[in-house]
Amino acid sequence: MAQARRLFAETGYDRTTIRAVATAAGVDPGLVMHYFGSKEKLFARVTEGGTPPIAGGTPEQVAEQLLDHLRTSLADEPVESLAILRSMLTHPEATHEVRAASRDHRDRISEAIPDDQADLRAALVSAVLIGLAVGRHLIKLDHLADADPDQIVELLRPSIRSLTKADD
Amino acid sequence: MAQARRLFAETGYDRTTIRAVATAAGVDPGLVMHYFGSKEKLFARVTEGGTPPIAGGTPEQVAEQLLDHLRTSLADEPVESLAILRSMLTHPEATHEVRAASRDHRDRISEAIPDDQADLRAALVSAVLIGLAVGRHLIKLDHLADADPDQIVELLRPSIRSLTKADD
DNA sequence: CGAATGGTTCAACGACTGTAGAACGAATCT
């Protein structure tokens, strides 16, 4: 299942074939089917359980939690997340999962922001985090793919803070 | 060719078939091949010429240019860009094109920022812009997909400004 | 009028995919 995760994360849902997974794992394609039932179910199994935990608190606390979460996810994004992220633009199931995760995110963030634009602010935070993960781990943008996580966090601190507090 | 663009933008490279393009255009699949040579060439033709223009200037001017560009791209992202963006995580050619566009971006932005982290700052700006386009046009995150562009720009102004000036 | 040209369609090939089911082997149970 590790090989499946890796392949899904590297090439996405469509380009990952059952045969490739089986070969990478050194077994027969039929065996994969026998254990997981279908490609869709394999993908579901491989990507399950990846919503990052974010609690509540004051806007400043929320901001710091976000930055902390960002730091760890910059250091090494869990492979299940990357498998979903890689396919989120082309595989409906993955799109749905990212939307759901973002909704969770939003609920936790926006309840800490005393602002009538709280929902939009939370969505913007989600978009920024997605952009970072995409740019660093999937697209591997120059200067971002191998930058020091702490440097990135410091540069982004003002952005996250301005998005999570109401007074601008 | 408009139908091809639309399909590529909606479902990405892999899931867009020559047959579907032909059907949408009301012609025969062979005709599409005859005119464009291959699916890859069709994709290249459909997505060519989409790098957004950003000039130089002081950090503040650069920030305003970015926000202006953001405002228009929020109002309606050109379909060619969406075709590339939709496939950037799964189609190597599209990935390469986004990287190249980001490099252009970076060159123009970072030369206006007097900072030894200029390249990283520019990359972060790219990541944020990508995240926004993805969240709004492709994933269609709640509260972001249909938000007022001006509101978004105003909320992001502090972020962009903090990323493009050196003193934090 | 006949030939040639360019747009368009048709039918087919070969490759690859997810999936199903039969077959095999070894280990376990009675």
Next chain:
DNA sequence: AGATTCGTTCTACAGTCGTTGAACCATTCG
């Protein structure tokens, strides 16, 4: 030992894909 179960492999089917080349048609040119 014989039967049974479970992990595993083999073979094959049906569908879809990109791509090709022959065929058809209308128009234009000599």
